[in-house]
Amino acid sequence: MCTVACLLALFVFTSPAAHALDNGLALKPTMGWLHWERFMCNIDCDKYPNNCISERLYMQMADVMAKEGWKEVGYEYVCIDDCWPSHQRDAQGRLQADPKRFPGGIKKLADYVHSKGLKLGIYADVGEKTCAGYPGSLGFYETDAQTFADWGVDLLKFDGCYMDYTLLGEGYANMSKALNKTGRSILYSCEWPLYEWPFRKPNYTAIREACNQWRNSADVYDSWSSVKSILDWTASHEDVIVPSAGPGGWNDPDMLVIGNFGLSHAQQESQMALWAIMAAPLLMSNDLRDICPRSKELLQNRYIIAISQDPMGKQGYRTAAVDNFELWVRPLSKDRLAVAVFNKLEIGGPRVVSFRAVSLIAVPGWKICDPQCNVTQILPRYKEIGVQTPHSEITVSINPSGTALLTVTPRQKLYWEDTPKRHKRIIV
Ligand SMILES: *[C@@H]1O[C@H](CO)[C@@H](O)[C@H](O)[C@H]1NC(C)=O
Ligand SMILES: *[C@@H]1O[C@H](CO)[C@@H](O)[C@H](O)[C@H]1NC(C)=O
Numbered sequence: 001m002c003t004v005a006c007l008l009a010l011f012v013f014t015s016p017a018a019h020a021l022d023n024g025l026a027l028k029p030t031m032g033w034l035h036w037e038r039f040m041c042n043i044d045c046d047k048y049p050n051n052c053i054s055e056r057l058y059m060q061m062a063d064v065m066a067k068e069g070w071k072e073v074g075y076e077y078v079c080i081d082d083c084w085p086s087h088q089r090d091a092q093g094r095l096q097a098d099p100k101r102f103p104g105g106i107k108k109l110a111d112y113v114h115s116k117g118l119k120l121g122i123y124a125d126v127g128e129k130t131c132a133g134y135p136g137s138l139g140f141y142e143t144d145a146q147t148f149a150d151w152g153v154d155l156l157k158f159d160g161c162y163m164d165y166t167l168l169g170e171g172y173a174n175m176s177k178a179l180n181k182t183g184r185s186i187l188y189s190c191e192w193p194l195y196e197w198p199f200r201k202p203n204y205t206a207i208r209e210a211c212n213q214w215r216n217s218a219d220v221y222d223s224w225s226s227v228k229s230i231l232d233w234t235a236s237h238e239d240v241i242v243p244s245a246g247p248g249g250w251n252d253p254d255m256l257v258i259g260n261f262g263l264s265h266a267q268q269e270s271q272m273a274l275w276a277i278m279a280a281p282l283l284m285s286n287d288l289r290d291i292c293p294r295s296k297e298l299l300q301n302r303y304i305i306a307i308s309q310d311p312m313g314k315q316g317y318r319t320a321a322v323d324n325f326e327l328w329v330r331p332l333s334k335d336r337l338a339v340a341v342f343n344k345l346e347i348g349g350p351r352v353v354s355f356r357a358v359s360l361i362a363v364p365g366w367k368i369c370d371p372q373c374n375v376t377q378i379l380p381r382y383k384e385i386g387v388q389t390p391h392s393e394i395t396v397s398i399n400p401s402g403t404a405l406l407t408v409t410p411r412q413k414l415y416w417e418d419t420p421k422r423h424k425r426i427i428v
């Protein structure tokens with residue numbers, strides 16, 4: 001199913017990424033939890049004491065992350081989104097947390113999160129106001145960066161509402177410098193390209209120099225149509241965005257909505273598999289205090305996380321779209337590949353697809369499956385498919401809107417070894 005177009009696509013993206021922001025962070029895609037999609041701007045703590053944006057929410061999430069295996073598999077950042085601050089800055093012009101919902105203040109919350117071995121993320125906006133109308137950072141970049149550093153914050157999500165688009169680049173770059181000036185390493189998550197695309201093509205070289213990750217497309221919702229439209233956007237812009245990703249800076253297709261209400265299990269598997277292929281930050285937005293075991297198992301799947309966190313840090317991309325199947329491939333370290341076969345048809349039952357390993361060996365110098373490779377299926381369930389040659393057919397069965405995720409590992413040193421009993425073929 002890999003066509004000539006697919007081979008061309010693989011050649012295009014082998015160019016090295018531009019210089020990344022040099023703050024020592026995001027060498028692998030960020031993993032953690034971010035409140036927005038699930039908890040939005042719920043500030044009514046009388047009616048929703050457990051689900052309102054308050055210090056309690058983040059403390060409880062940190063507790064669960066430390067206790068229930070999340071931290072162990074790599075989820076590290078507990079991130080606040082919009083609606084945390086007071087509507088007024090303090091007498092020194094500093095942002096302050098809403099005193100009723102954050103009685104201890106952010107510094108104490110950061111200490112608490114750190115005591116669990118986790119990191120705290122916060123949110124602000126490059127413009128005059130945040131998207132929900134709280135004070136923006138325009139004119140206060142250095143003050144706000146210093147405030148966050150003083151509090152012990154570890155990540156800043158910097159939104160782009162209420163900002164003149166001609167000043168976006170300057171604003172994001174200025175905040176990057178302000179963060180650097182504090183001397184504290186703070187992971188810098190930008191929405192710069194998202195807000196620039198409606199007016200002009202963003203400069204991804206400049207974005208990568210300033211930011212550790214950057215949102216390109218609209219906010220994710222708890223629905224399959226939303227996840228699909230993000231994947232379609234990514235595939236149709238892959239020639240522009242894929243080369244800019246690498247250790248230190250990543251394209252951010254927004255939060256994982258796995259474990260909520262809107263996606264079937266097959267769709268949750270597709271989001272997890274394709275976010276790993278895209279080298280996307282894995283920022284869950286769900287309620288970890290109450291999540292179904294199957295979703296938890298998927299989010300904690302070590303094989304998928306290993307693909308996401310592959311040290312080579314190359315983003316994968318769609319290489320073919322045929323007959324309502326899409327083939328996405330991500331080059332991994334040690335000449336391995338991750339392959340996702342995505343069934344986009346939303347009617348009928350499982351569909352079976354076969355492809356030859358040789359269709360995956362288009363990267364120059366890539367010795368995959370030559371002479372042999374080992375193929376392992378990770379989704380929909382773990383299975384050793386076994387040794388393949390370039391021309392053997394790999395067959396998978398995929399539910400509607402589901403994804404088969406595979407890894408392909410070369411077995412290159414082929415030789416024969418005599419044993420007393422028989423002529424045995426050994427492959428190292
Ligand atoms: C600030 O930038 C310099 C130069 O790029 C870099 O060496 C340093 O580590 C940065 N510091 C922080 C705290 O990000
Ligand atoms: C960015 O910083 C430069 C240099 O200090 C300043 O001239 C410019 O106005 C700043 N732009 C924004 C949007 O803050």
Ligand SMILES: *[C@@H]1O[C@H](CO)[C@@H](O)[C@H](O)[C@H]1NC(C)=O
Pocket residue numbers: 203205206209
């Ligand atoms: C993009 O940004 C880089 C780095 O800041 C700069 O050198 C380059 O000239 C910019 N490209 C365009 C087309 O503006």
